[in-house]
Amino acid sequence: MACDTDGNIQKSTCLGAMTEVDVVVVGGGPVGLFLGCLLVQRGISCRVIEKRTEPTAHSRSIGIHPPALERLADVGVADELIDRSVVVPEGVAFANSKEIGRLTFESCPPPFRFILAIPQSFTEEVLSKQLSVSDDSALISGAEVRDLNEDDNGVTTETNAGEFQSRFVVGCDGQDSFVRESLSIGFPGGEYDDVFVMGDFTDQTSLGKRAGIYLTDGGVVESFPLPEGIRRWVVKTDEFLSDPQPFQLSKLVLERTGEIIPTETCSMISAFSTSHHLAEKMALGRVLLAGDAAHVVSPIGGQGMNLGWLDAWDAAHVIQDALAAPNRREQLILKYASRRRRAAIRANKRADFNMWMGRSSGSQKLKYACVKTVLNTPLKNYFASRFTMRGL
Numbered sequence: 570m571a572c573d574t575d576g577n578i579q580k581s582t583c584l585g586a587m588t589e590v591d592v593v594v595v596g597g598g599p600v601g602l603f604l605g606c607l608l609v610q611r612g613i614s615c616r617v618i619e620k621r622t623e624p625t626a627h628s629r630s631i632g633i634h635p636p637a638l639e640r641l642a643d644v645g646v647a648d649e650l651i652d653r654s655v656v657v658p659e660g661v662a663f664a665n666s667k668e669i670g671r672l673t674f675e676s677c678p679p680p681f682r683f684i685l686a687i688p689q690s691f692t693e694e695v696l697s698k699q700l701s702v703s704d705d706s707a708l709i710s711g712a713e714v715r716d717l718n719e720d721d722n723g724v725t726t727e728t729n730a731g732e733f734q735s736r737f738v739v740g741c742d743g744q745d746s747f748v749r750e751s752l753s754i755g756f757p758g759g760e761y762d763d764v765f766v767m768g769d770f771t772d773q774t775s776l777g778k779r780a781g782i783y784l785t786d787g788g789v790v791e792s793f794p795l796p797e798g799i800r801r802w803v804v805k806t807d808e809f810l811s812d813p814q815p816f817q818l819s820k821l822v823l824e825r826t827g828e829i830i831p832t833e834t835c836s837m838i839s840a841f842s843t844s845h846h847l848a849e850k851m852a853l854g855r856v857l858l859a860g861d862a863a864h865v866v867s868p869i870g871g872q873g874m875n876l877g878w879l880d881a882w883d884a885a886h887v888i889q890d891a892l893a894a895p896n897r898r899e900q901l902i903l904k905y906a907s908r909r910r911r912a913a914i915r916a917n918k919r920a921d922f923n924m925w926m927g928r929s930s931g932s933q934k935l936k937y938a939c940v941k942t943v944l945n946t947p948l949k950n951y952f953a954s955r956f957t958m959r960g961l
């Protein structure tokens with residue numbers, strides 16, 4: 570599609586024209602795509618501007634928690650996500666190789682009493698398809714946002730594929746957000762010392778659809794089932810492996826847990842370091858931030874993408890209300906910023922706890938005993954609720 574009868578661009582091919590919409594979403598990662606679906610389905614016109622021309626091929630974020638799935642259901646993608654995922658009913662905790670308890674998600678409120686495990690590439694594909702079914706001109710790929718200018722009437726967004734005029738802009742453009750930087754919003758935070766290697770392999774464990782959390786004397790090992798008989802392994806390492814090899818991961822897993830990983834079946838391996846950041850403000854004027862553009866949470870616990878979806882849900886409601894009542898705009902946006910910052914602070918505290926649990930310390934035996942006790946009392950329901958991101 571090129572230009573419509575008024576000369577407005579419908580795709581990035583029509584250079585130099587101006588498109589007017591209610592909302593410009595910068596970034597078509599998981600958060601921007603979901604926000605686009607929410608807006609379009611509420612009759613709010615939007616463009617999701619994504620600089621990549623190809624969909625992501627990486628399996629990076631795999632965990633979808635119930636509170637996010639409840640919101641995803643609202644745009645009609647929950648069934649397909651469930652069909653394409655492994656439905657994880659519980660996690661099994663080990664002290665080294667010995668099982669010490671189980672954390673079942675049955676105590677979660679209905680209807681989603683489980684966590685989904687699905688590669689990020691599948692998730693983005695489902696969201697992107699849903700967005701184009703709702704409005705096939707909403708996603709503009711291969712367009713990079715290069716400037717933002719706000720005046721009394723709205724925001725002008727300049728891209729290499731033309732200009733966009735909108736009442737609101739939402740920056741969903743990830744950790745190195747151009748939107749956040751162009752507003753000079755600080756992004757304080759820090760690095761954890763903890764580094765990890767993760768890889769996907771054919772699953773030969775007896776865990777089936779369950780996740781495995783191995784608290785070990787050498788550091789945590791986590792494993793999650795993925796579709797097509799794959800299992801994701803995440804292993805804490807003593808130092809950052811700049812060129813990780815499958816045999817290094819499988820050796821660590823064997824030493825710490827006794828599980829044998831078929832090294833030759835590796836379909837993905839990478840190392841990652843961990844950090845935490847929180848934007849000083851989550852909105853300024855008519856521009857809101859959501860997802861990693863606003864906060865980075867350690868991947869241990871799998872909260873980042875889910876937290877971003879909860880931001881998107883809130884942002885869509887705030888924008889809908891502000892469009893209906895322009896005189897309440899400033900107040901609504903301020904409240905959004907403060908609610909979502911508080912949620913990110915809570916998520917970061919939970920991530921700190923997850924990181925602490927994964928470290929090996931002098932008091933490992935005490936840690937194992939405490940976890941065993943908790944998982945064998947009703948207290949486990951409290952941990953299931955925190956682990957599944959309730960209250961964020």
Ligand SMILES: Cc1cc2nc3c(=O)[nH]c(=O)nc-3n(C[C@H](O)[C@H](O)[C@H](O)COP(=O)(O)OP(=O)(O)OC[C@H]3O[C@@H](n4cnc5c(N)ncnc54)[C@H](O)[C@@H]3O)c2cc1C
Nearest residue numbers: 596598600620630631632714743860861871872873874875
């Ligand atoms: C190893 C690892 C495992 C993880 N596992 C999980 C997990 O299991 N569960 C979970 O919830 N989270 C997980 N996370 C975190 C998760 O990956 C992120 O929180 C999530 O990807 C953030 O989504 P986003 O849409 O905000 O940003 P991104 O995924 O970074 O997407 C931003 C998009 O904006 C585009 N963009 C950037 N700048 C511009 C511009 N100027 N113009 C146009 N487009 C632009 C980019 O191309 C990109 O597509 C994990 C992270 C890591 C590193």
